[in-house]
Amino acid sequence: xxxxxxxxxxxxxxxxxxxxxxxxxxxxxxxxxxxxxxxxxxxxxxxxxxxxxxxxxxxxxxxxxxxxxxxxxxxxxxxxxxxxxxxxxxxxxxxxxxxxxxxxxxxxxxxxxxxxxxxxxxxxxxxxxxxxxxxxxxxxxxxxxxxxxxxxxxxxxxxxxxxxxxxxxxxxxxxxxxxxxxxxxxxxxxxxxxxxxxxxxxxxxxxxxxxxxxxxxxxxxxxxxxxxxxxxxxxxxxxxxxxxxxxxxxxxxxxxxxxxxxxxxxxxxxxxxxxxxxxxxxxxxxxxxxxxxxxxxxxxxxxxxxxxxxxxxxxxxxxxxxxxxxxxxxxxxxxxxxxxxxxxxxxxxxxxxxxxxxx
Ligand SMILES: Nc1ncnc2c1ncn2[C@@H]1O[C@H](COP(=O)(O)OP(=O)(O)OP(=O)(O)O)[C@@H](O)[C@H]1O
Ligand SMILES: N[C@@H](CCO)C(=O)O
Numbered sequence: 001x002x003x004x005x006x007x008x009x010x011x012x013x014x015x016x017x018x019x020x021x022x023x024x025x026x027x028x029x030x031x032x033x034x035x036x037x038x039x040x041x042x043x044x045x046x047x048x049x050x051x052x053x054x055x056x057x058x059x060x061x062x063x064x065x066x067x068x069x070x071x072x073x074x075x076x077x078x079x080x081x082x083x084x085x086x087x088x089x090x091x092x093x094x095x096x097x098x099x100x101x102x103x104x105x106x107x108x109x110x111x112x113x114x115x116x117x118x119x120x121x122x123x124x125x126x127x128x129x130x131x132x133x134x135x136x137x138x139x140x141x142x143x144x145x146x147x148x149x150x151x152x153x154x155x156x157x158x159x160x161x162x163x164x165x166x167x168x169x170x171x172x173x174x175x176x177x178x179x180x181x182x183x184x185x186x187x188x189x190x191x192x193x194x195x196x197x198x199x200x201x202x203x204x205x206x207x208x209x210x211x212x213x214x215x216x217x218x219x220x221x222x223x224x225x226x227x228x229x230x231x232x233x234x235x236x237x238x239x240x241x242x243x244x245x246x247x248x249x250x251x252x253x254x255x256x257x258x259x260x261x262x263x264x265x266x267x268x269x270x271x272x273x274x275x276x277x278x279x280x281x282x283x284x285x286x287x288x289x290x291x292x293x294x295x296x297x298x299x300x301x302x303x304x305x306x307x308x309x310x311x312x313x314x315x316x317x318x319x320x321x322x323x324x325x326x327x328x329x330x331x332x333x334x335x336x337x338x339x340x341x342x343x344x345x346x347x348x349x350x351x352x353x354x355x356x357x358x359x
Contacts, residue, residue, distance in 0.1 A: 002087075002359035005119040007033040009111045009352040010150065011097040011345075012104030013213060013312045014142035017268035017303040018243040018250060024104070024146025024153045025312075027213055028346040031108040033069060034092040035116055036359060037085075046074065047085035056095040056105070068106060068137075069093065072113025073120070076133050078192045081185030082121050089120055100221030102306035107143030108352075110134050115354045124174060131202070132195035143306065145202040150351030152207035152254055158199055206255025207347050214313040215305060216326045219339040222280055227307035230276045239271040246270070259316060261293035261300050268301030268314070281309045282338060283329045290329070296322055319344040 011029040015021070048064040064070040070091060074084065097105040114133045118125045125133070127148060134144040141155035179197070186194045250267040253260065278285050284304065291313075293299050298318030305312035313322050323342040330338040 002039055003037045004357045004359050005035040005037070005116070005354055006357075007035070007112050007115045007119070007352065007354045009033075009108040009115070009147050010348055010350075012107055012143045012146040012306070013102070013215070013310075014104060014107075014140075014146070014306040015270070015273065015303065016250065016312070017270045017274075017301065018246040018272070019142070019154070020243070020270070020273045021140040021142055022154055022156065022247065023250070024142040024155070025207070025213060026146045026150045026153070026348050026351060027103070027215070028348050029096050029103065029343065031097050031105070031112055032094040033112045033116060034094075035120060036090040036092070037120055038088045038090075038359075040088055044088070045084060046070070047088050049088075049090045050093070051090065052093045052095070054094045054096070056097060056099055057093065060099075068109040069113045069116065072110050072133070072137050073117040075137070075192075076114055076117035076123070076125075077121055078189060079133070079182050079185060079194050080121065080123055081181065081188060085120055087120070091116070098217055098310075100223055101217050102222070102304065102308045102310040103215065103217070104143040104147060104306060106224065107134075107138050107147050110137045111144055111147045111352045113137075115352055119354050119356065123178075125178070126175065128198060129175075129178065129195075131200040132197065135200045136193070136195045141200045141202065145200060146351070148351050149202060149204060151349045152205045152347065153202050154205055154251060155200055155202040158201070205251050208255060208257060208259050208316075210316045211254060211259060211300065211314050211347060212316070212319055213345045213347055214315055214319050214323050214326075214342060215345060216311040216313070216323055216330070216340050216342045218281070218309045218330060219341070220309060222307060222309045224307040227277050227280060230280060231273060232276060235272060242269075242271045254314070259300055264300040264314065265293050265302075268303050270303065273307075274304050277304060277308055282333045284308070284311070287311055287326055287329050291322075291325060296325060298322060302326075 010026040016023045046064040145155035146153040246267045298315045300314040
């Protein structure tokens with residue numbers, strides 16, 4: 001009898017204004033990866049048949065060595081000395097997260113890949129170790145940490161160059177065995193670069209259940225790499241202080257039982273990434289300058305979701321009305337406007353999951 005694993009990973013909205021590469025919210029929109037593992041012996045070089053169903057899959061590679069989900073899984077396996085999937089496996093992907101829109105599609109794919117490897121090879125990785133693997137592929141922690149653990153999440157990376165592994169005494173027996181296995185595998189295969197231990201650290205913050213995430217999603221993709229290339233190499237001190245002040249307030253403001261609209265609105269302003277990305281998202285300057293809690297009932301705050309182009313509006317009521325106002329700005333853009341869709345999403349407290357059953 002074979003085994004079936006169903007992996008669900010939430011979409012995420014990173015940054016939330018001032019928290020560039022720091023903050024993430026996990027949202028009720030999912031990437032689902034089903035792995036059907038047959039008991040037979042290996043049948044192909046990687047043992048993977050990759051199938052996408054539904055939307056948000058056009059242009060994605062079905063080559064297991066290139067596809068982000070399976071490439072990540074193969075990397076995690078290689079770090080444990082496992083060259084390919086242990087048994088013939090059909091990987092069926094249903095992706096409801098639009099690609100390249102600032103809703104963490106790549107982070108979700110990476111998290112799914114790590115959970116997939118963990119499941120098919122029974123690696124028993126801890127959540128912390130899974131995060132290490134994710135960070136070797138997606139180098140900023142905001143999306144992957146929120147997708148992995150769920151909720152409103154703050155995260156940081158250790159300075160990998162200056163840190164060593166955590167002392168043996170702090171790791172339990174399973175962790176020590178896991179390290180030994182990985183280190184042996186890395187020694188045997190010099191092409192495998194193991195993640196250092198504990199590179200990412202996170203904290204789940206409070207978020208009022210009254211808050212929903214309105215996502216206005218333009219019908220064009222913006223690669224994160226392009227949006228990151230638009231950022232400057234250095235910042236003015238006052239701009240960094242501007243963000244730090246707001247970020248400190250935001251970490252607590254969203255968790256209050258009754259959210260304070262103007263406190264949150266101001267705390268979601270940013271001078272580190274949005275100003276430099278304005279030219280990539282027509283309509284963004286007008287959206288950020290126009291809507292506020294006084295003229296838009298229910299609105300708490302508004303920002304670019306991740307690297308864009310999606311707009312994230314946090315609100316407690318009037319969700320459809322807020323979305324309509326923001327969409328109208330995109331409609332008015334030159335040359336026929338920019339088509340958008342919108343989704344009113346919950347902020348979900350549960351992160352990625354993997355459920356096993358018999359086939
Ligand atoms: N389900 C998936 N399967 C395979 N590859 C994926 C999947 N989802 C995303 N990707 C890869 O990630 C790319 C999009 O990543 P990118 O970082 O540019 O945007 P994003 O993650 O959607 O946005 P952001 O990081 O701003 O939230 C896709 O073009 C594709 O190469
Ligand atoms: N913090 C990242 C999120 C996108 O992956 C950025 O804004 O570039």
